Amino acid sequence: MADTTWFRRHIISLADFTPAEYDTVLQTAASFREVLSRRTKKVPTLQGQVVTNLFFESSTRTRSSFELAAKRLSADILNFAPGTSSITKGETILDTAKTYLAMGTDMMVIRHREAGVPLAIAQEMDRLNTHVGVLNAGDGQHEHPSQALLDLFTICTLLDPNEPHLALLRGKKIAIVGDILHSRVARSNIWSLTASGAEVHLAGPPTLLPRWFAEFVSQNSARTSATGDRIPHSGHTESEPSPPLGQLFLHWSLPAALENADFVMTLRLQKERMTQHLLPSLREYHQQFGMTRDRLKLCQPHVKVLHPGPVNRGVEISSDLMDDPAFSLIAQQVTSGVAVRMALLYLMGSGRV
Amino acid sequence: MTSELLRQVRLLDPVADTDRVADVLITDGTIAAVEPHIGDVPAAAEIVDRPGLVLGTGLIDLYSHSGEPGFESRETLQSLRQAAIAGGFTRLTVLPDTQPAIDHPGGVEFLRSSLQSSSTALPQVQLWGALTLGAAGKQLAELADLAAAGVVGFAESQSLQNWALLRRSLEYAQPLGKPIALWCWDAELSGGGVVRDGVEAMRLGLPGNPSFAETAPLAALLECVAAIGTPVHLMRVSTARSVEQIAAAKASGLPITASTTWMHLLLNINAVQSYDPSLRLEPPLGNPTDQAALIDAVEQGIIDAIAIDHTPYTYEEKTVAFAEAPPGAIGLELALPLLWQRLVESGNWSALTLWRALSVHPARCLGQPLEAIAPNQRAELTLFDPQQTWKVTSSSLKSTSTNTPWLGQELIGRVIKVWTP
Numbered sequence: 001m002a003d004t005t006w007f008r009r010h011i012i013s014l015a016d017f018t019p020a021e022y023d024t025v026l027q028t029a030a031s032f033r034e035v036l037s038r039r040t041k042k043v044p045t046l047q048g049q050v051v052t053n054l055f056f057e058s059s060t061r062t063r064s065s066f067e068l069a070a071k072r073l074s075a076d077i078l079n080f081a082p083g084t085s086s087i088t089k090g091e092t093i094l095d096t097a098k099t100y101l102a103m104g105t106d107m108m109v110i111r112h113r114e115a116g117v118p119l120a121i122a123q124e125m126d127r128l129n130t131h132v133g134v135l136n137a138g139d140g141q142h143e144h145p146s147q148a149l150l151d152l153f154t155i156c157t158l159l160d161p162n163e164p165h166l167a168l169l170r171g172k173k174i175a176i177v178g179d180i181l182h183s184r185v186a187r188s189n190i191w192s193l194t195a196s197g198a199e200v201h202l203a204g205p206p207t208l209l210p211r212w213f214a215e216f217v218s219q220n221s222a223r224t225s226a227t228g229d230r231i232p233h234s235g236h237t238e239s240e241p242s243p244p245l246g247q248l249f250l251h252w253s254l255p256a257a258l259e260n261a262d263f264v265m266t267l268r269l270q271k272e273r274m275t276q277h278l279l280p281s282l283r284e285y286h287q288q289f290g291m292t293r294d295r296l297k298l299c300q301p302h303v304k305v306l307h308p309g310p311v312n313r314g315v316e317i318s319s320d321l322m323d324d325p326a327f328s329l330i331a332q333q334v335t336s337g338v339a340v341r342m343a344l345l346y347l348m349g350s351g352r353v
Numbered sequence: 354m355t356s357e358l359l360r361q362v363r364l365l366d367p368v369a370d371t372d373r374v375a376d377v378l379i380t381d382g383t384i385a386a387v388e389p390h391i392g393d394v395p396a397a398a399e400i401v402d403r404p405g406l407v408l409g410t411g412l413i414d415l416y417s418h419s420g421e422p423g424f425e426s427r428e429t430l431q432s433l434r435q436a437a438i439a440g441g442f443t444r445l446t447v448l449p450d451t452q453p454a455i456d457h458p459g460g461v462e463f464l465r466s467s468l469q470s471s472s473t474a475l476p477q478v479q480l481w482g483a484l485t486l487g488a489a490g491k492q493l494a495e496l497a498d499l500a501a502a503g504v505v506g507f508a509e510s511q512s513l514q515n516w517a518l519l520r521r522s523l524e525y526a527q528p529l530g531k532p533i534a535l536w537c538w539d540a541e542l543s544g545g546g547v548v549r550d551g552v553e554a555m556r557l558g559l560p561g562n563p564s565f566a567e568t569a570p571l572a573a574l575l576e577c578v579a580a581i582g583t584p585v586h587l588m589r590v591s592t593a594r595s596v597e598q599i600a601a602a603k604a605s606g607l608p609i610t611a612s613t614t615w616m617h618l619l620l621n622i623n624a625v626q627s628y629d630p631s632l633r634l635e636p637p638l639g640n641p642t643d644q645a646a647l648i649d650a651v652e653q654g655i656i657d658a659i660a661i662d663h664t665p666y667t668y669e670e671k672t673v674a675f676a677e678a679p680p681g682a683i684g685l686e687l688a689l690p691l692l693w694q695r696l697v698e699s700g701n702w703s704a705l706t707l708w709r710a711l712s713v714h715p716a717r718c719l720g721q722p723l724e725a726i727a728p729n730q731r732a733e734l735t736l737f738d739p740q741q742t743w744k745v746t747s748s749s750l751k752s753t754s755t756n757t758p759w760l761g762q763e764l765i766g767r768v769i770k771v772w773t774p
Contacts, residue, residue: 112674119627119628139558143558212555
């Protein structure tokens with residue numbers, strides 16, 4: 001196992017992740033990828049610990065990935081599912097979390113359809129002086145840190161299978177294409193990729209890529225650490241994370257974003273965007289921003305395409321491209337997901353027992 | 354006969370526009386003397402002699418929400434009035450969106466009789482009548498009847514989305530001579546936004562509400578006022594651009610007054626990084642440029658008054674995701690200490706600027722007189738200790754609800770006593 005120090009109890013946002021933390025995650029995930037290639041794919045690291053999946057928003061893929069990761073670490077796992085819950089019976093989100101706390105949960109993996117819920121539960125756990133760690137598994141349009149970290153691991157592993165590390169991305173051109181506005185995956189990826197020193201190019205129609213994104217990583221507005229200062233008026237902020245090395249560019253048409261790109265990240269488009277006047281039709285969207293084999297010719301010859309899934313075939317990415325192993329990293333992303341989530345649970349869980 | 358002598362208090366009188374140190378003698382609720390030094394003190398007089406106290410004209414709440422009737426678990430009239438007194442308010446003006454709404458004389462009578470049952474020294478409670486039936490924005494309420502029943506004016510706590518109805522309200526209510534308070538907010542343009550649109554909204558991953566969801570209907574409303582001539586009070590002004598529109602409209606002589614809320618003066622969207630549901634407001638907190646423009650606008654008098662817009666919600670109602678929380682926060686007990694600390698102690702504003710915007714200007718927006726601090730006047734005064742510290746907790750608050758981002762924090766400044774006429 002990588003020899004590392006880890007001080008973060010909760011993983012809510014990548015906005016304040018340091019390069020050292022990224023490297024720790026990548027190294028640890030590489031170790032677990034090795035474990036997963038063994039005949040016996042299980043380690044006793046979290047034996048006796050309880051990991052709870054609190055998925056207020058239903059999800060099968062991410063929940064399964066976390067569940068498998070926890071099981072490979074020998075943790076006991078509890079699953080909270082919204083349909084069968086008492087959340088509709090007047091229980092608050094904090095009540096739900098406290099119920100699982102009372103059962104002896106050590107780590108909570110939380111997904112909610114609205115931004116801020118994992119943070120609220122993390123703050124409540126701290127306020128109660130528990131040692132429970134909270135991992136944000138996607139909150140509204142805010143962040144999805146484990147997805148961005150598995151994307152990072154997938155890319156870095158491709159660049160150096162033996163020693164994936166952050167600096168491998170320095171100077172690489174990465175395009176993120178599609179519905180940036182509604183994407184928590186895009187937001188987490190913007191933080192991690194700019195921190196790596198990559199050139200990040202966002203592309204989408206103005207309705208799905210507001211001009212505000214150009215300033216997304218700029219330092220002029222004070223950010224506090226995600227679980228940090230809750231006091232809105234205290235006038236001081238916690239120390240800033242190191243400024244991003246990489247630059248962020250915004251494009252309202254696809255070709256400039258794709259030109260010489262090393263990697264292209266496509267995003268899922270929710271079909272209800274048409275009713276919100278954000279797009280005229282899926283057809284026109286695919287025509288303007290869909291990834292096709294033809295469009296890939298603008299990129300570097302070695303370009304790879306990523307997608308967080310589930311894919312709308314023929315909308316954000318053409319079906320044949322998605323299935324082409326020469327270009328598509330989609331399967332590797334899913335595989336990486338387990339190793340990266342093992343790494344995150346391991347880092348949060350070790351040091352406590 | 355009871356007398357109170359306040360020795361060497363800092364006397365803030367925005368009516369007379371003076372800020373000076375004096376002795377004040379109050380006898381049986383009437384100001385008996387205001388002099389540099391009062392030598393002739395009644396034998397039984399209670400003497401308050403503490404340096405640094407501030408005595409000002411009574412604070413006047415321009416609009417706040419009552420839980421009662423309808424939502425007594427949020428706030429009762431009793432707890433609301435106690436909160437107002439604890440915060441230094443001598444007059445409290447209740448919005449009509451109670452359940453049932455204050456949209457007919459019976460509702461006014463009901464509230465008035467509930468208010469009479471209490472004996473404690475409490476603020477004067479006055480009622481905004483609903484402009485529309487059920488405060489639902491669909492059909493005009495019986496405004497003349499409501500006026501006769503004694504409402505202070507007409508307000509829609511929610512924004513009217515129907516311009517034809519708005520036009521007819523302004524025309525119909527004109528001869529009634531009562532203030533009309535309106536909030537400019539376009540539901541369609543706001544598009545479900547819960548924070549002010551901009552880069553911080555993008556980082557927070559919360560749906561953005563653009564400034565023009567306020568300024569577009571404001572421009573339309575100003576056109577209506579210019580054509581119809583009925584005076585209007587603009588509630589909850591929250592954007593820098595609105596300040597420009599209001600300044601221009603006032604310069605051209607339109608009969609308008611305006612208020613922002615104390616929360617919009619103290620905070621901006623950066624505070625929402627905590628995702629505290631108490632910061633979910635409608636309109637949302639502005640960007641830093643909006644906040645700065647509002648602070649300047651109050652100082653320059655472009656925005657006349659600071660409203661409290663006290664909006665109680667229970668713990669269960671607010672312990673949800675930020676975007677799902679009902680909008681609003683409590684404020685009656687917190688506004689003066691925080692505004693004083695952040696805007697007066699910091700040197701942004703003179704003490705008189707703050708006091709004016711919390712007392713004489715809200716009174717003027719309501720079309721009410723407020724007397725200068727002078728002998729023979731009934732005492733309507735607020736005594737404030739800018740140095741006293743206290744902790745905001747559910748037990749220190751008089752309000753039944755605790756939906757405020759300052760819960761659990763130590764504040765500097767507290768109201769000691771209020772005299773109501």
